[in-house]
Amino acid sequence: MAVPTLKLCALHPAPRLADCRHCATRSLSVCAALEPDELHALEAAVTPVTRSAGQLLCGQGEPKTHVFIITGGTVKTFKLLADGRQQITGFLQSGDFLGLAGGGSYAVAAEAVTQVRLCQVRARDMDALLGRFPRLEQALLTLARDELAAAQEQMLLLGRKNARERVASFLVGLARQAQRLGRPAETVDLPMTRGDVADYLGLTLETVSRVVSALKREGYVAPAGVKGLRLAKFDALQGIAAGEE
């Protein structure tokens, strides 16, 4: 357990105010739904914070005191069984909203995978904003509908795809996420461990490692950078992901 508070204080001598106007990730997030004058109200409610890799952002079942908008780094959300089995429900990146699922308590736990930057908003303040700005509520509903569709896609993966199809789907999904963030879809970054990928895909880390090795051997992917992969045959990977024989 590190002591990130020190580092955090070094970066933010006093809790700095958000500058939503010049935020690079605004266009990627629910904040994009707000008009310039409404943005002021959001700024007043937002506290920018950072967390280092491995830190817990919220625990499953705890009262939902805050919601977050990711502005940098990667966060994983997950559920646990009593004996430690873990299911990761999503990897969140810039623009993603944390704290949408469920009512008064967090439906999933969240942990920083890398160092992350977050916009923290108290849940009650968020509710007040939703009441004041119908546009925001509408945006959140749209977001929730899309997340629900994504969750159903993941159910298909977890319930019916084999290991190879799961890994291919994961890589294609990462590429799409990268594209959304304005990066090239050709190469994807894998900041998480093999174990995390496994817990996301309902596999073991050994199986993930084996499948990635096989995909490399067959020329579908190639190493890129320290923790990245180049998707050499993107269309073929999509085919595998879709379960085409």
Add this chain to the structure above:
Amino acid sequence: MAVPTLKLCALHPAPRLADCRHCATRSLSVCAALEPDELHALEAAVTPVTRSAGQLLCGQGEPKTHVFIITGGTVKTFKLLADGRQQITGFLQSGDFLGLAGGGSYAVAAEAVTQVRLCQVRARDMDALLGRFPRLEQALLTLARDELAAAQEQMLLLGRKNARERVASFLVGLARQAQRLGRPAETVDLPMTRGDVADYLGLTLETVSRVVSALKREGYVAPAGVKGLRLAKFDALQGIAAGEE
């Protein structure tokens, strides 16, 4: 392929208007969010329809022309892979909303498991209602958040639970659903086939059959009625579902 139109015409000589005021399932659905005077606007947009078992209500990826509120019977929503593998994402009953996930097109297909009664609303009419009644939009957001939490719970099941835990979770979930509808939680009805249960739990129908047989042999459940089960040791079943060793 049956010809239910005939039957439907017999029941409804002309498309009858909805009577939301006296609707028994109103309190279970999003309609509960509306004030008495707002209910009129809803009634004007709603067409009550029935569909017989096996009929498709909407196809995956098709334009979202209508949304539905179930008022009787059971509906399954599912996704398909190219080679026919199926993942059922949910079983819908009275009060449940169909057509929430995704944007302009259906994220999942839906099929009647039994004969069903539905309140059909054109998607554009629904959008208009959402714009007019913030209460309704709020209710739909709450619903979407809850559905999302349920989807994440199902991901945990599909990714990390074994066959026994999956079946136990399913039965406990059915009991909760029954309770919500005002029925006793002791006995659950299983209108769907073993194959449907399997496609919901990411198993094969043989495995589902075997596990149910085992649970009967061990006294956790007992046959009840034609297609029902009595959950004799509910707490123990909950323990199995939660993965306690």
Add this chain to the structure above:
DNA sequence: CGGTTCGTTGATTCGTGTCAAAAACCGTGG
């Protein structure tokens, strides 16, 4: 440079899938 975490690969096991057949169930019509 030593300790720790992470990733890869191999040998083996095990849970669930697959294939097959019989039994139970169901609506229908004689």
Add this chain to the structure above:
DNA sequence: CCACGGTTTTTGACACGAATCAACGAACCG
């Protein structure tokens, strides 16, 4: 009421994909 064909369910034998167990190498970090 019972005979009938089709569907669903159950049960068994066997196969296979992914999990488990284990060892080793690579990367990282103080």
